[in-house]
Amino acid sequence: MLLITKQIQQAMEGGSWIRRMFDAGIQLKKEFGEDAVCDFSLGNPDLPPPPAVADGLRAMADHAGEPFSFGYMPNAGFDWARNKLADYLSKEQGVTLQGSDVVLGCGAAGALNAFFHSVLEPGDQVFSFRPYFVEYNSYVANHGGVFSTLPSKPETFRLDPEALAAAITPKTRALIINSPNNPTGVIYTKEELAAIIAVLDDASKRNGRPIYLIADEPYRFLAFDGATVPSVLPMYDYSVVVSSFSKNLSLPGERVGYIALSPRMEGREVLVAAITMSTRTLGFVNPPVVGQHLMAAALGTQVDAGIYERRRDLMADVLRRAGYEFQMPAGAFYFFPKAPGGDDIRFVSEKLQAQRILAVPGTGFGGPGHFRLAFCVQEEVIARSYEGFKRALDS
Numbered sequence: 577m578l579l580i581t582k583q584i585q586q587a588m589e590g591g592s593w594i595r596r597m598f599d600a601g602i603q604l605k606k607e608f609g610e611d612a613v614c615d616f617s618l619g620n621p622d623l624p625p626p627p628a629v630a631d632g633l634r635a636m637a638d639h640a641g642e643p644f645s646f647g648y649m650p651n652a653g654f655d656w657a658r659n660k661l662a663d664y665l666s667k668e669q670g671v672t673l674q675g676s677d678v679v680l681g682c683g684a685a686g687a688l689n690a691f692f693h694s695v696l697e698p699g700d701q702v703f704s705f706r707p708y709f710v711e712y713n714s715y716v717a718n719h720g721g722v723f724s725t726l727p728s729k730p731e732t733f734r735l736d737p738e739a740l741a742a743a744i745t746p747k748t749r750a751l752i753i754n755s756p757n758n759p760t761g762v763i764y765t766k767e768e769l770a771a772i773i774a775v776l777d778d779a780s781k782r783n784g785r786p787i788y789l790i791a792d793e794p795y796r797f798l799a800f801d802g803a804t805v806p807s808v809l810p811m812y813d814y815s816v817v818v819s820s821f822s823k824n825l826s827l828p829g830e831r832v833g834y835i836a837l838s839p840r841m842e843g844r845e846v847l848v849a850a851i852t853m854s855t856r857t858l859g860f861v862n863p864p865v866v867g868q869h870l871m872a873a874a875l876g877t878q879v880d881a882g883i884y885e886r887r888r889d890l891m892a893d894v895l896r897r898a899g900y901e902f903q904m905p906a907g908a909f910y911f912f913p914k915a916p917g918g919d920d921i922r923f924v925s926e927k928l929q930a931q932r933i934l935a936v937p938g939t940g941f942g943g944p945g946h947f948r949l950a951f952c953v954q955e956e957v958i959a960r961s962y963e964g965f966k967r968a969l970d971s
């Protein structure tokens with residue numbers, strides 16, 4: 577008796593690496609105590625939200641007893657919140673955006689689902705470069721699309737326009753990129769983006785319908801060593817930016833995110849209306865009330881990125897001294913080192929776990945031979961992990 581579909585069963589099996597590590601972590605912590613485990617498995621921001629978030633919440637509480645404080649609202653979010661976000665994004669992205677170019681949603685995840693629901697015909701293809709944020713697979717399959725991955729440039733994890741050009745078909749509908757990248761920490765340059773956009777532009781004309789470029793940017797605020805993250809919105813007619821306040825305001829549980837459309841896109845009102853309707857019919861209905869108030873109160877502030885940068889430097893020092901090969905992350909809060917011996921699943925689930933270090937095998941991100949370490953943990957945990965990393969390598 578099949579209680580669930582084959583599709584969801586496959587998704588549950590395929591996407592379970594982070595979950596498995598999470599469960600292993602609970603077990604290890606129970607057995608040996610919290611302080612004996614170094615848990616780098618989850619990208620759950622541990623820094624407190626900036627003070628403006630708590631101030632916004634207190635100000636909101638003063639009005640919480642009024643009628644409709646928590647009522648239904650337009651499905652794209654409050655008009656005042658969309659306008660405020662559009663002003664902010666205009667500066668951030670270097671384009672002029674109106675409130676009507678922005679749809680608020682339930683996190684970047686909700687916004688991506690509403691977008692794919694609006695643009696995918698059955699069997700339409702969506703590409704991403706490997707390694708990639710594993711949930712994309714489900715976000716596309718949820719709406720009848722086919723998710724396929726492309727090789728990035730060997731060793732460097734950079735975008736490969738030739739691989740994209742060779743893979744595009746008349747069914748191709750979108751390419752999703754993520755910069756700064758989870759799990760590699762790579763930030764794409766303007767030149768790389770221009771090369772990818774040239775391919776998408778040509779193919780859109782050939783296919784007679786747009787191939788969208790989706791820039792997923794929840795880590796935009798976290799670019800180290802003064803690096804900047806170029807915007808795609810001024811570069812391509814069919815570009816959209818998706819993001820949220822999960823990481824820069826440490827608000828992942830409050831589920832507030834958005835999608836912003838390039839002002840170069842002609843006729844975008846139809847797409848905005850479709851995403852807005854999808855937000856409703858998918859059952860998100862509208863972005864959270866509280867989240868929008870917090871966003872409005874805290875826009876322009878962020879968690880202390882310097883703390884993440886110090887952790888990155890400390891982690892790099894630990895890994896280097898222990899003898900690991902890795903590329904220094906330019907942004908986001910992950911390392912993606914090579915798995916000694918090449919078998920990432922074995923290295924993570926046997927060697928590292930034996931040292932009570934939790935990581936995620938690169939296989940879970942379409943990047944076998946590597947493993948992911950999330951450094952949103954206290955510096956003390958990173959420093960303490962050195963001996964374990966060294967022993968895992970030597971064993």
Ligand SMILES: Cc1ncc(COP(=O)(O)O)c(C=O)c1O
Nearest residue numbers: 683684685709754758820822833
């Ligand atoms: C690359 C990437 N995209 C999207 C998301 C989804 O974030 P949220 O839905 O919390 O905004 C995450 C969360 O970890 C992520 O790492």
